[in-house]
Amino acid sequence: MAEPSWSNALEALADNKFVLGDQLVDVGISAPELASALAAVAMAQGELGHARHLYHWSHELQGISKEIRAESGKALSVLRHHENWIELMVSLLAVNVAARVLLERLRQLNEAMVVSKTAKMLVEMAEHITFAGEWCRRFRAETGAIPGLFQAALSRQSDAICAWLRAVDAEIGGGSDMDMANAFVREMEMVCGPVTVRHPA
Amino acid sequence: MSTSVEYRAYAVFARSQRGGPLYQIGFVEAFSDALAKTYANLTYDEENWFELCVVPLDELRWVIEPQGVSAKGESGRGGAIVEQRAGSAG
Numbered sequence: 001m002a003e004p005s006w007s008n009a010l011e012a013l014a015d016n017k018f019v020l021g022d023q024l025v026d027v028g029i030s031a032p033e034l035a036s037a038l039a040a041v042a043m044a045q046g047e048l049g050h051a052r053h054l055y056h057w058s059h060e061l062q063g064i065s066k067e068i069r070a071e072s073g074k075a076l077s078v079l080r081h082h083e084n085w086i087e088l089m090v091s092l093l094a095v096n097v098a099a100r101v102l103l104e105r106l107r108q109l110n111e112a113m114v115v116s117k118t119a120k121m122l123v124e125m126a127e128h129i130t131f132a133g134e135w136c137r138r139f140r141a142e143t144g145a146i147p148g149l150f151q152a153a154l155s156r157q158s159d160a161i162c163a164w165l166r167a168v169d170a171e172i173g174g175g176s177d178m179d180m181a182n183a184f185v186r187e188m189e190m191v192c193g194p195v196t197v198r199h200p201a
Numbered sequence: 202m203s204t205s206v207e208y209r210a211y212a213v214f215a216r217s218q219r220g221g222p223l224y225q226i227g228f229v230e231a232f233s234d235a236l237a238k239t240y241a242n243l244t245y246d247e248e249n250w251f252e253l254c255v256v257p258l259d260e261l262r263w264v265i266e267p268q269g270v271s272a273k274g275e276s277g278r279g280g281a282i283v284e285q286r287a288g289s290a291g
Contacts, residue, residue, distance in 0.1 A: 035229060035240045042243040127239055134236045138206065 006106060007061040008074075009168045013099055014054035015075035020095050021047035027082045036085075039131060043092070046124050050099075057117055078160045086139055086146065090153040093132035093191065096125045098161045101183045102168065129191065136192035151196075158188060158197045209257045211237040213245055216252035229255065 021044045028040025055068045079095065082088045103118045139150035165180040181197075188195045213227045226245055231237035237255045245253065 035231070035244070039240060039243045042246070127242065130235050131239045134233050134239075138232065143205075 005172050007058045008171060009102060010054050010058040010061070011072055012074040012164065012168070013102060014051045014058060015071040015073070016079055016095050017047045017054065017099070018051040018071040019075040019079045020091060021045075021051060023079065023082050023088060024092070027085065027088045031085055036135075040088070043128050043131065046128065050121050050124070053117075053121060076160045076164060078157055084149070085135075086149050087153045087157075089132045089135040089139070090150065090157050092128060093136055094154075094157040094161050094188065096128045096132070097187045097191065098165060098180075098184050100125055100129070101165070101180050101187060105180060105183075133191040140193055154188075154192070155196050158185065158195050162197050206232045208232050209237070209259065211241070211255040211257050212261070213241045214252075214254050214256065215245065215248070215250045217248060218251050221251070223252065228258075 024040045024044035024047060028044065029037050031037040031040055051071075052068060059066060079091055082091060100122065103122060106114055107118055136150065136154070139146050141147075142150075161184060162181040165184055169180050185195050185197055208230050209232075211229050211231065212225050213229060214223050215226045216223045227241075229237050229240040229244060231240055234255070234257075237257075241253060241255050
């Protein structure tokens with residue numbers, strides 16, 4: 001059974017997806033094209049569904065049962081507000097890549113319950129990663145101010161997520177405290193090119 | 202966004218169940234194949250499809266191309282009808 005020490009990580013991930021889901025609706029409707037705006041709203045439903053699933057799982061590990069009315073306050077502050085579509089796509093990519101790294105690490109426990117709880121979510125997250133990754137590759141290849149805005153957002157979100165993943169690694173123990181953060185950076189670079197992250201001193 | 206990015210139109214095809222017919226159910230427009238697939242999956246979600254695929258319209262290779270019935274347009278369709286009417290009037 002997944003250790004109760006994972007419950008904080010799952011709840012924090014749920015908070016991040018909860019906040020991201022809201023932003024996908026608030027900012028997503030201002031997408032550059034109608035199809036993307038519709039896709040953003042559809043993915044908002046997906047993110048909120050993942051959040052609900054993760055909250056229930058976290059509560060199960062804690063042995064409690066409570067109604068979910070709002071996020072628990074663990075969401076990263078960089079996810080609470082997005083100025084534009086560029087920042088939103090970077091967040092969508094970063095949160096889902098981080099979620100995939102974290103859930104794959106959990107699946108290494110090789111428990112049937114963990115595998116069954118994560119299978120459908122990982123398939124849906126792959127689609128969100130594909131969508132956001134395509135837009136991020138486009139931003140990088142654009143002209144004018146867009147590549148600079150993209151790079152700034154990518155560094156900012158990646159820094160915040162790496163710091164969070166290091167904290168999760170430190171809390172759950174059992175490995176190098178750079179494991180998940182490094183895995184996150186590697187996956188992000190495979191999807192959208194070089195990522196500059198500040199490393200802890 | 203710059204206008205130099207090339208968008209392609211894709212036809213969306215779906216099959217409801219194994220052995221059933223493959224129908225065109227719509228169109229999407231996107232700047233990459235991966236994005237077109239995502240748009241199709243998210244937009245045409247009214248059914249739990251057995252199969253769903255996208256094909257760029259410029260990759261279709263017509264064997265029998267339908268002829269239009271209205272006046273000759275850019276594609277040249279309907280030109281035969283317009284010519285017939287012009288011939289019968291003169």
